Amino acid sequence: MSFSIPAGLEAEIDELITHYPVRRSASLMLLHAIQEHFGWVSPEAVQWTAAKLGLEPINVHELLTFYPMFRQAAPGRHQIKVCRTLSCALGGSHALHRHVCERLGLDAGAHGLQTTKDGKFSVEFVECLAGCGSAPVMMCGDDFHEGVSGKKADEILGGCK
Amino acid sequence: MSGSSAIIVVDDTVDIVGALANLSEFYAHESCGQCTPCREGSLWMSKTLHRLSHGQGRKGDADYLLKIADNIPGGRTICAFGEACSWPVQSFVAKFKDEFVAKGAEDEARRARQSAGLGGEKETAEAQH
Amino acid sequence: MSAATKTDNNPAPTAIEMIKVKVDGRELEVPRLSPDWQGKLAPTTMIQVCEAAKQDVPHYCYHPKLPVAGNCRMCLVEFGTPALGPDRKPLLNADGTARIAKSPRPAIACATPVSPGMEIYTSTPGVKQMREGVLESLLINHPLDCPICDQAGECKLQEYSVDYGQSGSRFVEAKVHKPKSVDLGPRIMLDAERCILCTRCIRFTKDIAGDDKLGIVNRGSYNTISTFPGTAFDNNYTLNTVDICPVGALTSKDFRFQMRVWFLKDTKSICTSCGTGCNVHIGSREEKIYRYTPRENEAVNGHWMCDEGRLNYKWIQRTDRLRDVLVHGCKSSWGEALREIAHKLKQAPPGSVAIIGSARQTNEELWLLSRLKSRFGAISDSFPRDGQPDKLLVSADKNPNSNGARLTGISFTEAGINLAKIADGIQGGVIKTLLVFGENVVKRAVSPAALSEKETTTEAIEVHGITADVLAKLETLIVSDILPNETTRLAHYLLPGCAHAEKRGSFTSTKGRVQKFMQAVEPAGDARPEWDFLQDLVCNVTGKEGFHSIEGLFNEMAKSVPAFNGLTWAGLGETGVSVKI
Ligand code: SF4
Ligand code: SF4
Ligand code: SF4
Ligand code: FES
Ligand code: FES
Numbered sequence: 028m029s030f031s032i033p034a035g036l037e038a039e040i041d042e043l044i045t046h047y048p049v050r051r052s053a054s055l056m057l058l059h060a061i062q063e064h065f066g067w068v069s070p071e072a073v074q075w076t077a078a079k080l081g082l083e084p085i086n087v088h089e090l091l092t093f094y095p096m097f098r099q100a101a102p103g104r105h106q107i108k109v110c111r112t113l114s115c116a117l118g119g120s121h122a123l124h125r126h127v128c129e130r131l132g133l134d135a136g137a138h139g140l141q142t143t144k145d146g147k148f149s150v151e152f153v154e155c156l157a158g159c160g161s162a163p164v165m166m167c168g169d170d171f172h173e174g175v176s177g178k179k180a181d182e183i184l185g186g187c188k
Numbered sequence: 189m190s191g192s193s194a195i196i197v198v199d200d201t202v203d204i205v206g207a208l209a210n211l212s213e214f215y216a217h218e219s220c221g222q223c224t225p226c227r228e229g230s231l232w233m234s235k236t237l238h239r240l241s242h243g244q245g246r247k248g249d250a251d252y253l254l255k256i257a258d259n260i261p262g263g264r265t266i267c268a269f270g271e272a273c274s275w276p277v278q279s280f281v282a283k284f285k286d287e288f289v290a291k292g293a294e295d296e297a298r299r300a301r302q303s304a305g306l307g308g309e310k311e312t313a314e315a316q317h
Numbered sequence: 318m319s320a321a322t323k324t325d326n327n328p329a330p331t332a333i334e335m336i337k338v339k340v341d342g343r344e345l346e347v348p349r350l351s352p353d354w355q356g357k358l359a360p361t362t363m364i365q366v367c368e369a370a371k372q373d374v375p376h377y378c379y380h381p382k383l384p385v386a387g388n389c390r391m392c393l394v395e396f397g398t399p400a401l402g403p404d405r406k407p408l409l410n411a412d413g414t415a416r417i418a419k420s421p422r423p424a425i426a427c428a429t430p431v432s433p434g435m436e437i438y439t440s441t442p443g444v445k446q447m448r449e450g451v452l453e454s455l456l457i458n459h460p461l462d463c464p465i466c467d468q469a470g471e472c473k474l475q476e477y478s479v480d481y482g483q484s485g486s487r488f489v490e491a492k493v494h495k496p497k498s499v500d501l502g503p504r505i506m507l508d509a510e511r512c513i514l515c516t517r518c519i520r521f522t523k524d525i526a527g528d529d530k531l532g533i534v535n536r537g538s539y540n541t542i543s544t545f546p547g548t549a550f551d552n553n554y555t556l557n558t559v560d561i562c563p564v565g566a567l568t569s570k571d572f573r574f575q576m577r578v579w580f581l582k583d584t585k586s587i588c589t590s591c592g593t594g595c596n597v598h599i600g601s602r603e604e605k606i607y608r609y610t611p612r613e614n615e616a617v618n619g620h621w622m623c624d625e626g627r628l629n630y631k632w633i634q635r636t637d638r639l640r641d642v643l644v645h646g647c648k649s650s651w652g653e654a655l656r657e658i659a660h661k662l663k664q665a666p667p668g669s670v671a672i673i674g675s676a677r678q679t680n681e682e683l684w685l686l687s688r689l690k691s692r693f694g695a696i697s698d699s700f701p702r703d704g705q706p707d708k709l710l711v712s713a714d715k716n717p718n719s720n721g722a723r724l725t726g727i728s729f730t731e732a733g734i735n736l737a738k739i740a741d742g743i744q745g746g747v748i749k750t751l752l753v754f755g756e757n758v759v760k761r762a763v764s765p766a767a768l769s770e771k772e773t774t775t776e777a778i779e780v781h782g783i784t785a786d787v788l789a790k791l792e793t794l795i796v797s798d799i800l801p802n803e804t805t806r807l808a809h810y811l812l813p814g815c816a817h818a819e820k821r822g823s824f825t826s827t828k829g830r831v832q833k834f835m836q837a838v839e840p841a842g843d844a845r846p847e848w849d850f851l852q853d854l855v856c857n858v859t860g861k862e863g864f865h866s867i868e869g870l871f872n873e874m875a876k877s878v879p880a881f882n883g884l885t886w887a888g889l890g891e892t893g894v895s896v897k898i
Binding site: 095116 | 217
């Protein structure tokens with residue numbers, strides 16, 4: 028399957044590039060746009076991005092592997108992120124993460140991205156999501172949830188189609 | 189001081205060794221890895237604290253941690269993240285040294301009992317995380 | 318440091334302001350600006366000043382010919398600057414000397430410019446402790462590979478650990494494991510666990526080779542050098558990264574596990590694979606060559622050389638090397654063969670002798686051939702050998718000594734223009750005696766398809782008329798070469814010669830650099846350096862004594878070849894002398 032970028036996305040990307048004095052500076056924004064569209068950034072997408080910006084693929088690959096919010100594999104349809112860092116940990120995020128994993132049949136001991144067999148959910152135990160005041164914090168897709176109890180987590184998961 | 193100018197208030201029920209282990213794991217994860225002292229020091233401290241908070245501590249770990257932390261800040265790194273990752277270790281150990289020493293001592297004593305065939309706790313299960 | 322050290326790279330020393338600084342208490346005057354990695358003037362850095370003061374500052378990421386990265390932190394030093402009062406006037410001590418305000422924070426010597434009155438401290442307890450800290454950090458996740466590591470013996474991690482480290486490790490945690498034996502490209506292996514992430518290799522390939530193929534993937538302590546997955550690090554300069562890698566992370570597939578570096582004998586030589594004349598070290602042991610590495614010469618190759626030239630040494634050790642003097646196919650001796658050849662030459666009527674030299678021969682050898690040429694009024698030429706040039710070092714001229722052939726009068730402005738005349742001369746029966754040195758004329762009259770190992774693969778071959786049938790018409794064919802080929806098989810007199818690594822001599826590069834090279838290994842069998850037996854031949858023919866030593870020969874040649882006037886063998890030094898070409 029050859030990789031192609033839909034015309035709409037390419038137009039968006041071309042516009043993004045105009046925001047920066049140097050094309051290379053748009054690298055991160057391009058990766059975000061691509062991940063938003065495809066759910067992850069494939070090696071083909073890295074090559075496409077590099078060519079678009081006049082870079083070598085390794086220059087883009089470095090960014091992709093550096094930033095944990097970029098995914099190098101396709102995630103589930105709904106992406107759950109539970110915060111692991113101190114405030115949330117003190118507020119019960121380990122229990123929350125375990126609860127979510129057990130409910131979805133995933134390994135509660137793993138921190139990295141894991142996806143359910145049906146491809147519906149993926150779960151990650153991540154560093155501070157910048158909502159430390161209302162721990163524990165969890166994200167479902169782009170939605171931010173604060174003070175998440177086990178019950179609240181069940182509701183959030185249940186609300187995912 | 190837990191690092192980059194944030195205040196987290198905890199009460200005395202909180203396991204201070206575990207709290208520092210959590211923070212250090214955060215710093216080890218965030219270090220960009222460009223310069224040597226921060227790249228290697230942040231993960232070293234995190235590994236030590238993980239060990240200490242998982243039943244494999246040593247009495248001397250408090251001083252060991254301080255020595256690692258002292259090798260990072262003071263203008264040796266490219267950016268201020270190096271300072272930030274060593275400050276919590278320096279301050280936690282300075283303020284709660286007895287808890288760090290006690291934790292290590294307890295682990296050492298338990299290991300001694302086990303190797304003498306007296307203990308019998310399931311250490312392996314505990315050490316897993 | 319003298320401000321006006323004149324090198325060929327910065328010819329016109331403009332007046333640069335000098336400033337006074339102190340290194341560990343010793344005052345010295347340094348220029349405010351110094352050449353940076355590209356040779357452009359930039360503020361003089363602490364590390365340049367310390368080098369001038371002969372005060373060693375250990376460093377990993379800094380390399381004088383690469384952009385500064387400042388990441389390893391090994392070069393941290395302490396320093397102070399003149400203290401100023403509220404009126405911005407310098408404060409003085411009681412004894413009238415400038416008061417120095419010591420900086421509370423250290424600085425990396427590789428990236429910090431010096432300022433007037435600055436004092437640099439490289440040996441304080443604080444500096445010592447910082448170096449120990451950096452070394453300890455580098456070592457905690459480093460594998461214990463030294464006994465099997467190719468870098469051992471020339472490893473900066475080993476060296477600095479001995480010089481600046483502390484004994485024993487406090488590290489009791491599990492080490493980070495990374496990929497070992499990563500195939501980075503056709504000539505390079507990476508052991509990511511040994512890498513100290515100094516980024517020299519990345520900067521080299523991006524900023525020097527112009528091939529931005531390496532990068533760091535992942536983050537923090539898991540940082541790893543890599544290419545984009547599925548792509549190879551394969552430009553023509555990759556092996557330079559092995560030289561500049563301070564540790565054993567990058568190794569040459571050709572050299573790895575072949576030989577411990579401390580057993581290697583070092584010989585100063587020149588690469589012969591193109592006309593650039595990169596200076597090289599030949600590493601050999603017991604008459605076997607193990608590697609070439611670039612030898613620094615600012616006027617020629619800087620610190621670098623191309624991979625093709627570096628790896629083009631194996632043919633020297635081929636088992637089918639010509640080892641014997643052959644007369645009409647039968648084994649003979651040097652004395653007998655040379656006497657017979659001299660006899661034949663002396664009887665040859667004027668105009669009946671032709672000489673085909675090789676622009677792979679040395680200046681001295683070509684000059685001796687040119688003496689035979691003038692003695693017999695011979696027609697002569699050499700072969701052009703054209704290839705693809707690149708932007709960095711590789712020259713379009715694949716001969717190491719085209720200028721030598723021209724300056725000694727063996728070939729002309731355009732090498733090869735006489736070949737057709739020689740072919741016609743033989744065909745027409747005018748030319749009856751042909752001397753061929755180091756060129757397979759028959760092969761070069763056919764297709765470039767199956768080139769021997771000695772040939773560089775990129776060269777274009779011009780077809781000319783000197784075929785085997787033409788050679789068969791000669792009364793006398795005298796051939797000297799190193800490897801057997803169609804021409805050597807047709808020779809009436811076959812004189813086994815030497816690779817440059819087996820003799821001494823000099824070449825003149827495309828840019829007119831006259832450079833000498835030394836002998837690394839013994840010749841194969843009865844083979845003798847061409848200059849050596851050519852002297853005997855010239856002596857037999859002219860009745861005049863030879864010079865016996867390469868020094869005497871070179872100096873005599875320098876007197877008689879106008880371009881070389883004034884040169885002496887000793888005066889060439891290790892890096893050569895530029896002449897007008
Ligand atoms: S890189 Fe140096 S220190 Fe590391 S294993 Fe090789 S020789 Fe030893
Ligand atoms: S491979 Fe060698 S040159 Fe490249 S970053 Fe690692 S240590 Fe430095
Ligand atoms: S550029 Fe030419 S002289 Fe230099 S190493 Fe390559 S082939 Fe040899
Ligand atoms: S610690 Fe969880 S959001 Fe900051
Ligand atoms: S040599 Fe200065 S930081 Fe590496």
